[in-house]
Amino acid sequence: MFVRAYLRASADDQDATRARDQLKAFAAEHGQRVAAWYIENESGLTLQRPELFRLLDDCEVGDILLVEQVDRLSRFNEADWKKLRTILDTKGVLVVALDLPTSYVAMQPVRKGDDFTGRMLAAINTMLLDMLAAVARKDYEDRHRRQAQGIEKAKAADVYQGRPVDLKLHTRIKDCLASGMSLRKTAANARCALSTVQRVAKARP
Numbered sequence: 001m002f003v004r005a006y007l008r009a010s011a012d013d014q015d016a017t018r019a020r021d022q023l024k025a026f027a028a029e030h031g032q033r034v035a036a037w038y039i040e041n042e043s044g045l046t047l048q049r050p051e052l053f054r055l056l057d058d059c060e061v062g063d064i065l066l067v068e069q070v071d072r073l074s075r076f077n078e079a080d081w082k083k084l085r086t087i088l089d090t091k092g093v094l095v096v097a098l099d100l101p102t103s104y105v106a107m108q109p110v111r112k113g114d115d116f117t118g119r120m121l122a123a124i125n126t127m128l129l130d131m132l133a134a135v136a137r138k139d140y141e142d143r144h145r146r147q148a149q150g151i152e153k154a155k156a157a158d159v160y161q162g163r164p165v166d167l168k169l170h171t172r173i174k175d176c177l178a179s180g181m182s183l184r185k186t187a188a189n190a191r192c193a194l195s196t197v198q199r200v201a202k203a204r205p
Helices: 020-029 050-058 078-091 101-107 115-156 167-178 183-190 194-203
Strands: 003-009 034-041 064-067 094-097
Touching: 003 020, 003 050, 020 034, 020 064, 034 050, 050 078, 078 115, 094 101, 094 115, 101 115, 167 183, 167 194, 183 194
Parallel strands: 003 034, 003 064, 064 094
Antiparallel strands: none
């Protein structure tokens, strides 16, 4: 069993590694260590997440996918969540989330002759994982609706200015590109999404 930690942030200017120490300490408390880290800045709404799927490709049956919160793994709609769940089930990957205490049992070795308890805990955990994934999606939709209402109100009052550009991030990206780095290496170095690097590169004179 290998513990593979997944760290994700949505916005390019957010630190996706923020919870790294917390996950490392959690694994140690349960007698495990994180074997590999998978870090990316991508939206929780899309299945287009290279690092998440690299993690899944690397997994063997019984490996742990460790996340800080279920919403780091998914804010998917129901159809996309089912697709990911199918992959997890097919690969035999166990999800452990710090905000889902029933998942912690996966960090412990399976007791011989106690298959019933393991199956019961797995069933309960699956149900709660589905529930938290649904809550994460609803939370996003509620915030998105309130944000849209706020933008419409600001536009009506002629005070809406849009999202400010992260000038420091754009400068880092331009410096990396100017040094000859590839788009993908630039994204990793600047800790931002590849799409952001592509956008900045396209806008360069």
